Amino acid sequence: MADYSHIKSKIRDVPDFPKRGILFHDITTLLKDKDAFHFVIREFVKHYSSKNVQKIIGIESRGFILGGAIAHELKVGFVPLRKPGKLPARTISQEYVLEYGTDKLEVHADAIFPGERCVIIDDLIATGGTINAAVKLIEKLGGVVIGVGAIVDMPELGGSKKLVGYELFKLVEYEGD
Numbered sequence: 621m622a623d624y625s626h627i628k629s630k631i632r633d634v635p636d637f638p639k640r641g642i643l644f645h646d647i648t649t650l651l652k653d654k655d656a657f658h659f660v661i662r663e664f665v666k667h668y669s670s671k672n673v674q675k676i677i678g679i680e681s682r683g684f685i686l687g688g689a690i691a692h693e694l695k696v697g698f699v700p701l702r703k704p705g706k707l708p709a710r711t712i713s714q715e716y717v718l719e720y721g722t723d724k725l726e727v728h729a730d731a732i733f734p735g736e737r738c739v740i741i742d743d744l745i746a747t748g749g750t751i752n753a754a755v756k757l758i759e760k761l762g763g764v765v766i767g768v769g770a771i772v773d774m775p776e777l778g779g780s781k782k783l784v785g786y787e788l789f790k791l792v793e794y795e796g797d
């Protein structure tokens with residue numbers, strides 16, 4: 621794996637967000653830096669360019685920013701996974717557990733065709749609840765998850781260990797958070 625440790629300096633740590641005891645790794649400081657943002661998108665595009673990707677799946681909300689840019693560069697479709705009630709047409713949903721509660725993701729029922737090769741993109745992987753919900757939604761629609769990409773992995777929280785059978789492409793890890 622390439623050394624991406626230099627991008628950690630572009631990520632802001634916010635203690636006690638969204639609740640007390642959680643250290644939040646905020647990528648908005650990376651996104652506002654044009655060179656860092658461009659570098660991150662370029663690395664994802666390099667990684668996925670030879671994998672015959674047909675759809676990039678972005679998880680609300682930072683996954684939209686990253687996924688949209690990656691899909692544009694790869695010249696493939698983009699599918700948003702949203703919180704309940706945000707998509708206008710018929711949806712399917714998947715509930716999941718976060719480290720600080722439960723939530724649900726939805727996708728349009730016609731967003732992915734059977735057999736389409738999909739990559740899920742989000743800003744970080746913590747406990748894996750959101751990513752696993754995304755995998756289940758894609759597979760319910762008949763899509764094939766060929767990879768999961770995130771800027772940040774927090775392996776001690778166990779999310780990446782739950783991705784058995786799915787390739788994970790990450791740029792940096794944070795231990796002990």
